[in-house]
Amino acid sequence: MKNSKIRVTVWNEYMDEQKQPAVASVYPEGLHKTIAEFLNMEEDIEASTSVITDAEQGLSEEALGGADVLIWWGHVHHGEVEDRLVRRVVDRVQRGMGIIFLHSAHKSKPFMTLLGTTGYLSWREAEERCRIWTASPAHPIAEGVPGQFVLEHEEMYCEPFGIPRPDDTVFISWFQGGNVFRSGVTFQREYGRIFYFQPGHETYPTYHNKHVRQVIINAVRWAKPVAQIAARDCPKVEALEKI
Amino acid sequence: MKNSKIRVTVWNEYMDEQKQPAVASVYPEGLHKTIAEFLNMEEDIEASTSVITDAEQGLSEEALGGADVLIWWGHVHHGEVEDRLVRRVVDRVQRGMGIIFLHSAHKSKPFMTLLGTTGYLSWREAEERCRIWTASPAHPIAEGVPGQFVLEHEEMYCEPFGIPRPDDTVFISWFQGGNVFRSGVTFQREYGRIFYFQPGHETYPTYHNKHVRQVIINAVRWAKPVAQIAARDCPKVEALEKI
Amino acid sequence: MKNSKIRVTVWNEYMDEQKQPAVASVYPEGLHKTIAEFLNMEEDIEASTSVITDAEQGLSEEALGGADVLIWWGHVHHGEVEDRLVRRVVDRVQRGMGIIFLHSAHKSKPFMTLLGTTGYLSWREAEERCRIWTASPAHPIAEGVPGQFVLEHEEMYCEPFGIPRPDDTVFISWFQGGNVFRSGVTFQREYGRIFYFQPGHETYPTYHNKHVRQVIINAVRWAKPVAQIAARDCPKVEALEKI
Amino acid sequence: MKNSKIRVTVWNEYMDEQKQPAVASVYPEGLHKTIAEFLNMEEDIEASTSVITDAEQGLSEEALGGADVLIWWGHVHHGEVEDRLVRRVVDRVQRGMGIIFLHSAHKSKPFMTLLGTTGYLSWREAEERCRIWTASPAHPIAEGVPGQFVLEHEEMYCEPFGIPRPDDTVFISWFQGGNVFRSGVTFQREYGRIFYFQPGHETYPTYHNKHVRQVIINAVRWAKPVAQIAARDCPKVEALEKI
Numbered sequence: 001m002k003n004s005k006i007r008v009t010v011w012n013e014y015m016d017e018q019k020q021p022a023v024a025s026v027y028p029e030g031l032h033k034t035i036a037e038f039l040n041m042e043e044d045i046e047a048s049t050s051v052i053t054d055a056e057q058g059l060s061e062e063a064l065g066g067a068d069v070l071i072w073w074g075h076v077h078h079g080e081v082e083d084r085l086v087r088r089v090v091d092r093v094q095r096g097m098g099i100i101f102l103h104s105a106h107k108s109k110p111f112m113t114l115l116g117t118t119g120y121l122s123w124r125e126a127e128e129r130c131r132i133w134t135a136s137p138a139h140p141i142a143e144g145v146p147g148q149f150v151l152e153h154e155e156m157y158c159e160p161f162g163i164p165r166p167d168d169t170v171f172i173s174w175f176q177g178g179n180v181f182r183s184g185v186t187f188q189r190e191y192g193r194i195f196y197f198q199p200g201h202e203t204y205p206t207y208h209n210k211h212v213r214q215v216i217i218n219a220v221r222w223a224k225p226v227a228q229i230a231a232r233d234c235p236k237v238e239a240l241e242k243i
Numbered sequence: 244m245k246n247s248k249i250r251v252t253v254w255n256e257y258m259d260e261q262k263q264p265a266v267a268s269v270y271p272e273g274l275h276k277t278i279a280e281f282l283n284m285e286e287d288i289e290a291s292t293s294v295i296t297d298a299e300q301g302l303s304e305e306a307l308g309g310a311d312v313l314i315w316w317g318h319v320h321h322g323e324v325e326d327r328l329v330r331r332v333v334d335r336v337q338r339g340m341g342i343i344f345l346h347s348a349h350k351s352k353p354f355m356t357l358l359g360t361t362g363y364l365s366w367r368e369a370e371e372r373c374r375i376w377t378a379s380p381a382h383p384i385a386e387g388v389p390g391q392f393v394l395e396h397e398e399m400y401c402e403p404f405g406i407p408r409p410d411d412t413v414f415i416s417w418f419q420g421g422n423v424f425r426s427g428v429t430f431q432r433e434y435g436r437i438f439y440f441q442p443g444h445e446t447y448p449t450y451h452n453k454h455v456r457q458v459i460i461n462a463v464r465w466a467k468p469v470a471q472i473a474a475r476d477c478p479k480v481e482a483l484e485k486i
Numbered sequence: 487m488k489n490s491k492i493r494v495t496v497w498n499e500y501m502d503e504q505k506q507p508a509v510a511s512v513y514p515e516g517l518h519k520t521i522a523e524f525l526n527m528e529e530d531i532e533a534s535t536s537v538i539t540d541a542e543q544g545l546s547e548e549a550l551g552g553a554d555v556l557i558w559w560g561h562v563h564h565g566e567v568e569d570r571l572v573r574r575v576v577d578r579v580q581r582g583m584g585i586i587f588l589h590s591a592h593k594s595k596p597f598m599t600l601l602g603t604t605g606y607l608s609w610r611e612a613e614e615r616c617r618i619w620t621a622s623p624a625h626p627i628a629e630g631v632p633g634q635f636v637l638e639h640e641e642m643y644c645e646p647f648g649i650p651r652p653d654d655t656v657f658i659s660w661f662q663g664g665n666v667f668r669s670g671v672t673f674q675r676e677y678g679r680i681f682y683f684q685p686g687h688e689t690y691p692t693y694h695n696k697h698v699r700q701v702i703i704n705a706v707r708w709a710k711p712v713a714q715i716a717a718r719d720c721p722k723v724e725a726l727e728k729i
Numbered sequence: 730m731k732n733s734k735i736r737v738t739v740w741n742e743y744m745d746e747q748k749q750p751a752v753a754s755v756y757p758e759g760l761h762k763t764i765a766e767f768l769n770m771e772e773d774i775e776a777s778t779s780v781i782t783d784a785e786q787g788l789s790e791e792a793l794g795g796a797d798v799l800i801w802w803g804h805v806h807h808g809e810v811e812d813r814l815v816r817r818v819v820d821r822v823q824r825g826m827g828i829i830f831l832h833s834a835h836k837s838k839p840f841m842t843l844l845g846t847t848g849y850l851s852w853r854e855a856e857e858r859c860r861i862w863t864a865s866p867a868h869p870i871a872e873g874v875p876g877q878f879v880l881e882h883e884e885m886y887c888e889p890f891g892i893p894r895p896d897d898t899v900f901i902s903w904f905q906g907g908n909v910f911r912s913g914v915t916f917q918r919e920y921g922r923i924f925y926f927q928p929g930h931e932t933y934p935t936y937h938n939k940h941v942r943q944v945i946i947n948a949v950r951w952a953k954p955v956a957q958i959a960a961r962d963c964p965k966v967e968a969l970e971k972i
Contacts, residue, residue: 114359116432122477123478129727131909138674138713139712148907161864169898174909176484180903189407191623227629235366236366238367241420374969386956401619416666599842602842606963662970663970673893674893719849722853726908729858
């Protein structure tokens with residue numbers, strides 16, 4: 001039944017730099033299309049895509065309207081996303097839409113707005129090996145993911161990571177060059193669940209890796225809205241007991 | 244030695260409505276003056292005040308420059324605080340300045356920006372009794388505070404409270420009309436410590452209560468910056484190990 | 487399909503004092519039977535019961551063997567539960583079995599062993615009114631539970647509650663006599679999920695309340711094992727990279 | 730003034746294997762003596778030592794009586810520590826004594842009893858390099874500790890680490906062989922603060938490293954009791970409001 005599927009919108013900048021050969025050879029139609037494609041192979045998920053050059057930067061009411069979960073990939077064009085659209089995304093998350101921030105989205109406006117931090121870290125692009133360790137094997141996002149898996153090449157991100165104390169630290173990454181990073185962390189803001197996952201530099205085939213895909217699929221299932229929204233304003237209420 | 248004192252800036256809206264008889268009879272010069280006064284009775288604290296009608300809405304570099312901890316009381320004029328000044332406050336907190344949000348500051352721009360939530364709750368002004376229970380007696384903010392104390396009249400705030408999972412829930416309040424509220428909660432954002440404390444409606448003598456004062460004094464000591472700031476940008480770094 | 491149901495064992499002391507008129511008039515066959523009965527009305531749950539007078543105090547391999555979730559109600563006979571059986575229960579929780587501690591189970595051996603605290607609190611039996619507030623409306627355990635509901639009579643438990651910082655504080659209770667209590671809190675220990683829920687004094691019809699039932703049903707679904715167990719010993723492992 | 734110093738007891742097994750050449754060449758009088766020695770160089774700390782061959786296994790009322798903080802190093806003889814003495818240690822922690830578990834103490838009885846988990850992990854002794862990264866630079870335990878420091882040789886411990894969700898993850902370690910570990914984590918149990926710190930294999934000069942020493946000194950200051958103990962039993966209390 002179509003209506004019971006988890007509806008996912010995969011948002012990507014997808015501007016000029018993502019169409020250059022180094023990226024296009026890995027993700028011919030953009031990494032958002034690759035992500036949507038493997039999500040759509042799951043029976044319980046229905047994914048569509050939108051990009052920054054779409055109407056309202058791909059964040060129109062239509063694009064977001066039915067989304068249970070939004071996946072966000074951005075990098076070079078973080079600053080161009082309009083504040084009113086950031087507000088719209090943040091408001092939807094607070095009202096229950098799940099959001100999955102991938103890789104360089106740690107500096108996106110919605111990430112910083114929802115977490116109240118600047119997401120600082122240090123980084124390096126050096127064709128180095130990354131090993132992703134499962135720190136919380138009982139977390140639903142780790143289901144079916146091995147204790148450790150390898151990405152032969154990934155951009156290095158390193159601690160300290162400028163985030164609030166996570167609700168759960170699901171994954172921690174080891175980098176060949178001597179660094180570590182909390183690469184899979186969860187948060188909640190009002191009704192909305194948030195997952196940040198570090199792997200996914202645009203010139204590496206990360207989103208073709210089966211374990212990375214499993215993590216994202218699991219995260220979609222975990223992040224889908226649990227509750228109907230109660231009032232989120234500040235109502236004046238009557239006393240229940242005699243004063 | 245003067246330099247070793249904890250420098251506190253107590254910020255208050257202090258517009259017309261706070262100068263009306265109902266408030267002025269309780270806080271003749273404004274509640275910010277009352278708070279600064281009892282803080283200045285502590286040997287290790289040096290408090291000054293600023294208000295929204297000061298230069299740069301009381302949030303100038305000069306007013307904030309030396310502050311280890313900022314105390315924030317606002318209500319009717321939340322929306323008038325300029326975004327660039329909110330940005331300044333938030334940036335200072337992220338770099339280590341402690342911040343204590345009092346009472347209706349749960350809807351202030353800095354509160355919502357730092358927490359990523361809207362701080363919703365329900366409320367009532369009904370001259371009702373409030374009992375404040377210490378849920379975390381070992382927390383430094385509870386030092387010297389009894390297991391429970393009474394405010395004969397306080398504005399009621401009730402759960403659910405639209406905040407992220409707190410680092411610590413120090414106090415929980417009971418209200419005569421049948422409500423409960425997590426009235427003392429802590430958070431951290433990058434280098435800065437955050438404490439929210441619910442009591443303090445402007446027409447009640449809450450800030451004359453010795454236990455409320457002890458909580459605020461403790462919170463100032465707890466919230467003072469612990470660490471020197473490391474880089475908060477995203478530097479590119481060299482590998483430490485051979486790749 | 488029977489095998490896909492969540493298997494629950496409801497354990498109760500059910501000694502002489504629970505068979506006395508004051509209790510028997512509310513729970514003729516014991517509160518464990520009442521709880522199992524409403525759980526068994528759910529299509530996805532299959533509940534059985536065991537009591538302290540059963541073989542191996544109701545905690546035999548057979549009684550626990552197939553349990554996805556164990557519900558624990560005890561009070562007067564906490565001290566009589568054999569340490570080797572406590573060890574068995576704790577080990578199963580660490581390996582993924584969910585456990586729901588009800589009411590006075592805060593002083594049971596498995597509770598204190600899993601949490602590392604003594605579960606202290608203060609209490610009163612005074613036929614007083616209790617209001618249970620949902621503090622985390624987006625938590626799965628709060629699904630379908632109103633923002634607040636009333637128990638006309640419940641035993642009072644009050645803060646401070648001697649527990650570690652909870653993962654989530656789902657419910658907070660208001661008591662007529664002036665007290666508050668974190669009445670619904672979650673924890674995790676290795677692979678096992680833990681929920682403590684305060685209501686349920688044996689002489690009150692608490693487990694006949696539809697909201698209390700909904701909470702317990704939700705908790706069963708939330709606490710069922712998520713992950714298959716990885717090794718829980720301390721294996722020596724080979725290096726993955728050249729040293 | 731002597732009385733205002735933080736009193737630390739450094740407990741070590743210090744049995745035959747710790748007196749063998751491989752250890753004795755690094756810690757001639759035992760690593761407990763080395764740790765106490767550098768702690769005693771701090772003006773505000775007064776450290777003594779005890780070992781498993783002392784009266785009551787070094788955990789007598791006299792040895793623990795005045796301790797604000799207990800440091801625990803054990804490995805081969807975990808199982809020999811008497812349960813009644815474990816109970817004594819745990820009880821003191823719950824009443825406010827800080828405890829710092831070093832290295833292989835993750836399998837000690839007090840560790841497992843306080844945390845409610847078995848502390849599983851995987852390990853390797855391979856003379857490999859370890860890099861300790863500061864994940865929470867604003868935490869008091871990280872004060873004066875660099876963003877990263879190196880131990881040329883350390884025993885490898887790897888995730889998943891069988892602990893509850895930590896209050897704070899202060900350090901995360903990188904190992905040359907491809908592994909990662911949350912090497913500095915904090916917890917609280919009732920009034921007592923707990924810090925686990927991974928470095929410290931007995932055949933390596935880890936406790937001669939100035940950064941390791943700084944971490945332990947910081948941890949002692951952080952773990953000292955904050956609050957006086959309120960009642961930890963379950964008193965019956967009178968109603969504060971009319972029922």
